[in-house]
Amino acid sequence: MSTLTDFQDRFLSALLDPVAQHAASYGSGLSVYQNTVMKGMVDVLRANYPTVERLAGEEWFQAAALSYVRNHLPQQAPLALYGAEFSGFIRASSTLDGVPYLADVAYIDRCWTEAYFAADAPDLQAAQLADLPAETLSAMQLALHPATRICSVEHSAFTIWLNNRPPVTPPDELEIADVPEYLLLTRVQNEVLATRLEQADHQFIEMLGRGTTLGEAALALLQGDAMLDLAAMLARAIGAGAFKAVVT
Amino acid sequence: MNPTADVTAGVSFKVEYFDEARSCAAAGLWYEIHAENYMVAGGPRLAMLDAMRAGHPISVHGVGLSLAADAEPDRTHLEKLRELLNRVQPFVVSEHLAWSGWRGNYLPDLLPFPRTVAALRRIARNIEITQDFLQRSILIENPSLYVQLDHDYAEAEFLSELVQRTGCGLLVDVNNVYVTANNIGSDAVTYLKALPAGAIGEIHLAGHTPDQRAQIRLLIDTHAEPVAEAVWGLYQQLINRIGRCPTLIERDDNLPAFTELMTERARAATILHAASHTERRHVHAH
Numbered sequence: 176m177s178t179l180t181d182f183q184d185r186f187l188s189a190l191l192d193p194v195a196q197h198a199a200s201y202g203s204g205l206s207v208y209q210n211t212v213m214k215g216m217v218d219v220l221r222a223n224y225p226t227v228e229r230l231a232g233e234e235w236f237q238a239a240a241l242s243y244v245r246n247h248l249p250q251q252a253p254l255a256l257y258g259a260e261f262s263g264f265i266r267a268s269s270t271l272d273g274v275p276y277l278a279d280v281a282y283i284d285r286c287w288t289e290a291y292f293a294a295d296a297p298d299l300q301a302a303q304l305a306d307l308p309a310e311t312l313s314a315m316q317l318a319l320h321p322a323t324r325i326c327s328v329e330h331s332a333f334t335i336w337l338n339n340r341p342p343v344t345p346p347d348e349l350e351i352a353d354v355p356e357y358l359l360l361t362r363v364q365n366e367v368l369a370t371r372l373e374q375a376d377h378q379f380i381e382m383l384g385r386g387t388t389l390g391e392a393a394l395a396l397l398q399g400d401a402m403l404d405l406a407a408m409l410a411r412a413i414g415a416g417a418f419k420a421v422v423t
Numbered sequence: 424m425n426p427t428a429d430v431t432a433g434v435s436f437k438v439e440y441f442d443e444a445r446s447c448a449a450a451g452l453w454y455e456i457h458a459e460n461y462m463v464a465g466g467p468r469l470a471m472l473d474a475m476r477a478g479h480p481i482s483v484h485g486v487g488l489s490l491a492a493d494a495e496p497d498r499t500h501l502e503k504l505r506e507l508l509n510r511v512q513p514f515v516v517s518e519h520l521a522w523s524g525w526r527g528n529y530l531p532d533l534l535p536f537p538r539t540v541a542a543l544r545r546i547a548r549n550i551e552i553t554q555d556f557l558q559r560s561i562l563i564e565n566p567s568l569y570v571q572l573d574h575d576y577a578e579a580e581f582l583s584e585l586v587q588r589t590g591c592g593l594l595v596d597v598n599n600v601y602v603t604a605n606n607i608g609s610d611a612v613t614y615l616k617a618l619p620a621g622a623i624g625e626i627h628l629a630g631h632t633p634d635q636r637a638q639i640r641l642l643i644d645t646h647a648e649p650v651a652e653a654v655w656g657l658y659q660q661l662i663n664r665i666g667r668c669p670t671l672i673e674r675d676d677n678l679p680a681f682t683e684l685m686t687e688r689a690r691a692a693t694i695l696h697a698a699s700h701t702e703r704r705h706v707h708a709h
Contacts, residue, residue, distance in 0.1 A: 179493035179542050183525050186534065204569030204606065207634065207643055208532055215531030248528040252487025252500055253462035295465035321464070365467040 216244040226340040279332030286324035293322035299418035313390030322362035361416040432691035443681040453480040462503040483513040489524035517562035538574040547588040564594040567602040567644035579617035592624035592705030620665040624705030629673040647676035666701030
């Protein structure tokens with residue numbers, strides 16, 4: 176007599192490979208399970224990559240999603256963060272000549288989802304740093320808020336994303352410079368906010384996020400451009416909610 | 424106040440309904456959430472849940488524990504579930520007689536299995552592990568079935584065995600009973616009569632959709648339609664037999680206006696009010 180393990184192995188292979196020889200033995204009801212499983216995974220991708228679907232169209236998205244899910248089965252029951260490799264999958268796709276920005280748009284959608292579900296934590300307030308002596312401040316490391324994501328993208332993907340992410344109404348025409356862009360995602364009062372960054376601001380937050388002290392990060396940036404106003408850059412990043420409150 | 428003393432009919436909570444659901448003051452109203460949707464680190468979804476539970480009793484309904492897999496429940500999943508239960512303090516916790524996780528993969532569906540002696544032993548053990556870990560009893564829901572398998576036990580008999588061996592309760596999904604009876608050729612009335620009345624801690628009512636493509640007319644448990652009249656009829660018979668029992672109008676797809684769902688909910692509440700009061704041992708106060 177076959178065991179429960181044997182049954183599950185056989186049923187799963189029939190579920191995932193409808194042309195498997197023994198699939199027919201389950202009758203037409205097997206397709207109900209196949210449809211539910213596929214729909215479950217594709218629906219999560221659709222929820223997590225709304226800008227990709229808007230730009231590429233429903234038909235392309237459905238086909239791409241089906242192809243993705245077959246090779247990327249979820250590893251756990253909570254599906255909120257399912258689809259982590261979808262932007263890489265899009266980048267490798269051969270059906271996308273002429274839309275070079277789509278993988279980067281997917282990447283921003285992904286970062287948005289991560290920011291949305293990240294852990295709660297109080298933000299750093301500028302007042303927490305206001306009275307600190309210069310040398311204390313200089314030696315300080317600031318931790319990024321768990322919901323903070325900093326991204327650099329090509330092909331003006333941020334401008335494209337910002338103008339197309341549902342529920343916004345896309346403009347009739349969008350002038351695209353096809354340049355690298357930088358952005359910061361933060362979660363403020365339970366809403367994910369996207370802020371455009373200058374390259375230097377991106378570099379600054381990125382260095383701080385790696386654990387570089389404020390002093391070292393400032394020095395490195397000023398070597399590149401002595402005119403940078405680091406105090407203003409730090410104030411902007413704090414104002415956007417990029418950092419976690421300092422534990423005192 | 425004992426928030427469960429007067430719990431009657433509830434509805435599925437969906438984020439789309441947040442404002443109306445939170446402010447709705449209907450007597451005995453409660454909400455059910457799918458556990459896995461709230462197994463996230465933080466953010467607005469959990470904030471919404473906190474706001475909901477402040478005003479209404481909540482039931483936590485798991486879809487991903489995979490109790491009918493030939494393996495012990497995933498420890499990480501159990502830990503996340505326990506964390507969620509600590510946060511929500513639900514009046515009832517339920518899972519399915521089905522599997523979805525296998526060899527490191529998770530399939531988002533409730534998959535069938537042959538009800539054998541070995542399966543009974545395995546699933547009873549998995550329910551015990553879960554109840555020990557969570558330090559509370561859970562309800563087990565009957566699945567909707569679409570394929571014929573070789574079973575040693577009838578489903579109602581299998582569920583009764585699980586109740587006896589583990590002390591778990593039952594969540595009776597009347598629509599699933601109806602859908603399965605149609606798809607597999609069993610008898611819904613006989614099935615419902617065979618369930619141990621005292622173990623039933625919750626009832627689900629949902630809508631189904633006929634599958635147009637299949638050669639045999641299958642009914643699919645889509646939760647995308649209003650509850651069918653035939654299912655209301657079975658529900659009335661079940662309540663006549665077992666007395667009052669928390670009942671959920673379950674809707675997951677093709678969401679109607681909240682008021683429309685509340686109209687169905689009122690119909691269940693009316694049936695419950697007319698029924699005799701019965702203590703439900705698997706339903707807990709805070």
